[in-house]
Amino acid sequence: MRLILQVLLLAAVTACLPHVSHAAENDSQATLAEALPKLVKLYGAGGFRGLEGYGTGFLASPDGHVVTSWGPLLDADRPVAVLGDGRRVEAKLVGADSASGLAVLKLDGPGAPFPHFDLAEAVDLAPGDRIFALSNMFRVAAGDEPVSVMHGMILAKAPLSARRGRFETSLDAPVYFLDSVTNNPGAAGGVIISLDGRIGGMIGRELRGESTETWINYAVPATVIAERIGLVIAGDEIAKPNPADADAPDNARRPIEVGLVMIPDVTARTPAFVSDVLDDSVAISAGFKRDDLILFGNGAPIRSIRELTTLLSRAERGDEIAVIVRRDGGLVTLTFLIP
Structure with missing residues (x-):
């Protein structure tokens, strides 16, 4: 009897399934x-x-x-x-x-x-x-x-x-x-x-x-x-x-000047990874965190630390910089003013 009931139940469920x-x-x-x-x-x-x-x-x-x-x-x-x-x-x-x-x-x-x-x-x-x-x-x-x-x-x-x-x-x-x-x-x-x-x-x-x-x-x-x-x-x-500048000028504004400590810049394509953020800095106030990966700056892709340096160097004092970073699998928008 139990087997018969199981068969009948299976037939009823199958009849309710969408037919392909x-x-x-x-x-x-x-x-x-x-x-x-x-x-x-x-x-x-x-x-x-x-x-x-x-x-x-x-x-x-x-x-x-x-x-x-x-x-x-x-x-x-x-x-x-x-x-x-x-x-x-x-x-x-x-x-x-x-x-x-x-x-x-x-x-x-x-x-x-x-x-x-x-x-x-x-x-x-x-x-x-x-x-x-x-x-x-x-x-x-x-x-x-x-x-x-x-x-x-x-x-x-x-x-x-x-x-x-x-x-x-x-x-x-x-x-x-x-x-x-x-x-x-x-x-x-x-x-x-x-x-x-x-x-x-x-x-x-x-x-x-x-x-x-x-x-x-x-x-x-x-x-x-x-x-x-x-x-x-x-x-x-x-x-x-923007193409990366192969050699940054001597007066380039480095990420460290806004409080960003980057990973070692060993190649022209070293990603803009944040190794640390200085206390009492522009970057810490803007919300940067260790291990952030900077992807965009003012709407343009940032493909390397050198491109980030170029972005900062071209800005005037008081200019607003808006960046998009990847953090823990998500994207975060941060803004700060050039000091």
Whole structure:
């Protein structure tokens, strides 16, 4: 009798589950087969204090423009993009937008026209919409194998900075909150797409709540970043990278003058990591902490200690400096005045 009841219960539960037809499964396979070649695996600088040297990007033009999330990975002189067919192509940084945390690269090699997402057809998703999340999380793919695919749903669309317990971030628009664990190491720069294959958003960097210490799974809407990507590709960058000065002038304003003790500056690409903060200094008053990684300064990417020194040296006494630092997996905005 117990066996019969178990069989009947299993049949009842199965009947309540959503039925996935072979046609729907085939449609999903076709959607992914078309979308996956538009993703690239990125390799660059990393491995410093746990920062990954790999990530994800997506092709946004037939000419080979790749959009990804701005991060230390791009500190490399020539990041490498691995295409869906396994080809390894060097990429050049075109520009970045600190407000949305994106960067645009250009593939340096033949292959055009490249398969790409049409940003003009970006879909505005709503809570309850089903999505696929595509990324090279955990560096699962390295050659011609496809990146990872996750199935999920939009939980909400809301400002990231306004959520309780979150670090202040550079994002100035609402984001999609997802029900799947999408924001893993290496996933930043991946995409979420609708079930019919239209791009819905870019997976952001790993962030977690300040008080709850829980990781946030989110994506920046493609409808928000499409115009900004177009501006960067066209050469009208909202935040244009400044090349590092190879040799700082003798009268350069060093980070120590505002109270920032940096790690040893051994190469032109040494990341702007804060080793310590002096007491009773401008930096301590602004909220800097040990192990902060400075990513942006006044809207421009800070890719090295030397670029930070250049930023400080070009400022006049009394000028306000606004920086974005990475702290414990989150992004924090700090401001101070040049003394």
